[in-house]
Amino acid sequence: MPASSTDAYITDFAEFVQASPSSYHAAAEVARRLEAAGFARLDERDEWPAGGRHVVVRDGAVIAWAAPEGAGPATPYRIVGAHTDSPSFKLKPRATSSSEGLLQAGVEVYGGPLLNSWLDRELELAGRIVTDDGGEHLVRTGPMLRIPQLAIHLDREVNKGLTLDKQRHLQPIWGAGGDGEILGELAASAGVPAEHVVGHDVLVADTQAPARFGLDGALFASGRMDNLSSVYAGLMALLGAPNDAEHISVLAAFDHEELGSESRSGASGPFLDDVLVRIGAGLGAGDVERRRAFAASWVVSSDAGHAVHPNYPDRHDPANRPVLGGGPLLKLNANQRYASDAAGAGFWAAVCRQAGVPSQPFVSNNSIPCGTTIGPLTATRLGIRTVDVGVPLLSMHSARELAHVDDLAALGAAMAAFLTPEV
Known part of the structure; x- marks a missing residue:
């Protein structure tokens, strides 16, 4: 072409x-x-x-x-x-938890993602919510979450092989302190009251824009x-x-x-x-x-x-x-x-x-x-x-x-x- x-x-x-x-x-x-x-x-x-x-x-x-x-x-x-x-991560029904002063999102692995590639990236939530009147609403939050990797100082052998436990190591953080609720954030992005949300199919997505790079701009990452x-x-x-x-x-x-x-x-x-x-x-x-x-x-x-x-x-x-x-x-x-x-x-x-x-x-x-x-x-x-x-x-x-x-x-x-x- x-x-x-x-x-x-x-x-x-x-x-x-x-x-x-x-x-x-x-x-x-x-x-x-x-x-x-x-x-x-x-x-x-x-x-x-x-x-x-x-x-x-x-x-x-x-x-x-x-x-x-x-x-x-x-x-x-x-x-x-x-x-x-x-492949990605899907939001669980009870989606919000807190630990060590940080708000976290409860997610379940969707398909077969390369787990380590999702670490240390600015992530968003996107999908649909269903309200009690039967309405379906597309939602996306923009950059909101991150799965922080453990510092090398706390795992000196990490470069010899990284092992990630799907339950313990892959729950994203999305806030410091406070008593926020993820479903409230999703409802707000759709312009509906949080108390009317009765179901959701929401996944995690990377927010970095696609980019051309390399010799003559021939390579494309997305x-x-x-x-x-x-x-x-x-x-x-x-x-x-x-x-x-x-x-x-x-x-x-x-x-x-x-x-x-x-x-x-x-x-x-x-x-x-x-x-x-x-x-x-x-x-x-x-x-x-x-x-x-x-x-x-x-x-x-x-x-x-x-x-x-x-x-x-x-x-x-x-x-x-x-x-x-x-x-x-x-x-x-x-x-x-x-x-x-x-x-x-x-x-x-x-x-x-x-x-x-x-x-x-x-x-x-x-x-x-x-x-x-x-x-x-x-x-x-x-x-x-x-x-x-x-x-x-x-x-x-x-x-x-x-x-x-x-x-x-x-x-x-x-x-x-x-x-x-x-x-």
């Missing part, structure tokens, strides 16, 4: 990340941008119109689609799949690139989806992937199937037409993958060595932890060729267990051909991950080509 295009992509992506400190904020930001571009927001409790461009939010997940003019009951789908959540990098690429592609395509373009950004996806808004839940059934029904599809449409459809499951770490080269496959700046990954696994197969590899190669971007294969070292994505889950639930891809990262699951700007922009170009095919 031209440098100017990459610069614009990275600048806007950074703004998207900053607007998305939680899965709930990410889903809301996707919906906000789509509505500003003319997509109509739908409620699952209402009847839906046939065709058109629409978006629906379910908790921290969002699905949006653009049906072309002339779409019919057997029109196939092209679906970008991603997830909105990232929180939550796993997996907002894919959500953003799919969003931009959907915004540019043509009205005369021969498929229905879909972005499906699920929640709870970092926990295994088993929820009403996760990829193992019914959300995508619910939406596709209703889209098809609006176009006159019965069960047979729906299955015909699925048989001609594709899912690109996009989630971040690992670049070779120069300080730990032995942790990677000796022959397949994806690098930062080498292009998006095609993710492969013999045990179907990723859904890619030979047909998917050929399809992804054609997409990248159309986009004019490189691609590189990723496969795990046999001695190190492979992670998984929403790809196999979606393929299993729907039977749609699926290929797993994503940007290469260093420091995955850190509070602050590392990517190459060219890879981020190339993923966006590939997603645009996927939803605007030449073949």
